[in-house]
Amino acid sequence: MKDLKHISLRQIVLENGKTIAGLPLTYQHFGQEIGTAPVIVVNHALTGNSNVTDWWSDLIGENKTIDTKSFTVIAFNIPGNGYDDNPENLIGNYRDFTARDIAAFFWKGLEQLSIHSVFAVIGGSLGGGIAWEMAALEPTKINNLIPIATDWKATDWVIANVLIQDKILTNSDDPVSDARLHAMLLYRTPLSLLNRFNRKKSADTFKVENWLLDHGQKLKDRFRLSSYKLMNNLLKTVDITRNRGSFKEIASKITANIHLIAVDSDLFYIPEENIDTLEILRPYKSNVFYHEIESIHGHDAFLIEHRQLSDILETIFSRLGKTISHNN
Incomplete structure (x- = not known):
């Protein structure tokens, strides 16, 4: 597989208290060398993988919306997604793992890469839920949180x-x-x-x-x-408030600019939930924004409506362009 890199995580304690002696974490790196440019972490969706320049080829690459000539792009594989050809029984009981555990794995991976803060974390669907969990775990280490077609919690x-x-x-x-x-x-x-x-x-x-x-x-x-x-x-385990407190309490600690991107026809993560999130955050957080993709295609529009998503991301990145700094 193309440029798949490996990190070994040791002595992991899961959210449920169980301990794992070791776990392989794989990732791909695109663009600038680590330590030379702002870092963008891209989290894949349910059936996706770390090869983000393939499934988001219109968005990530040289001279594209996320320009790999200007950024270091890191994409981890969720352990157990099969992209690294590990044995099927590698992860053990799948019910032991939560989105919060995966977020913790990603932070541990970044730490091993000597990346202690990131310019942006972007994710669609499940990847966006994990992005929320990453922000809740390390509320001051992300400059820009961009969850797409997702939510900070699993709804009924x-x-x-x-x-x-x-x-x-x-x-x-x-x-x-x-x-x-x-x-x-x-x-x-x-x-x-x-x-x-x-x-x-x-x-x-x-x-x-x-x-x-x-x-x-x-x-x-x-x-x-x-x-x-x-x-x-993992989809049903997304909830940044679990055993922590209210959403307002948790989100108020997140220093990142938060860009909520919803799809107007999404039947899975309905846009009304994101609008509610915006209204909750607005009174005490000025750097939260709402964007909406217009499409007949529903949830998958974040993978189909490349032009619209690109336009939204270009607006976000152009707004941030003058303040880009190295955060490694």
Whole structure:
């Protein structure tokens, strides 16, 4: 795999109190050498990986929105996502791990790279939830927090759908494929499917059925069952207030500029939750901002509407351009 680098984490204590003797953490590094430029950490989504210049190729690279000629970009793999070809039983019981644990792993990895603060942490969906957890763990070490199509907590809707996904993954004869079929309907919208298929058929099958089955097969071909169970379970563990206090208490300690980016048609992480977050933060935090992607495509718009997301990020980075400093 391209430029995959390895870090060994030792004597890890999980949020639930269990201790792990060791855990491999892999990552990829793009752009400038570590220690020579501001650092941007990019967290991948549920079925993603550290190869961010592939799945966000329109956004990250030379002369792109996140310009690798100006920044050091670090992307970690969530341990157990399978991208590093580790054995399936590496992580043990997937229910032992929380998004907060993953955030702690990422900070430990950055520490081993001698990176003690970062210019920005960006993440979409699950990656954005982990970004929130990173900010709560180290509230003064991030200059700019940019969670996209996500939330600082798992809502009842997210928790309910995680349960359905877990049941499919546990009970189905074709678990990864079948779970993906259900998940795709969370990530898109009725209007998105209507716009694309409009009840058209291919032979005796509706094209929308072929599209779903194709997505299921593709994920089955590249994603392990153990990885899917872990990533799915992590979704419901996002909650920066758990065993800590109120959201206001926790968020007030975060010194970063917070840029909330929602999708107007998102059925998974609904924009209203982000707007509520904005309203809670506004009275005592002046550097919080709300941006919205307009799309018929729902949650997946953060991976589809590259131009809109690029425009939003360009606005953010141009605003910050005069204040960029080395934070390594």
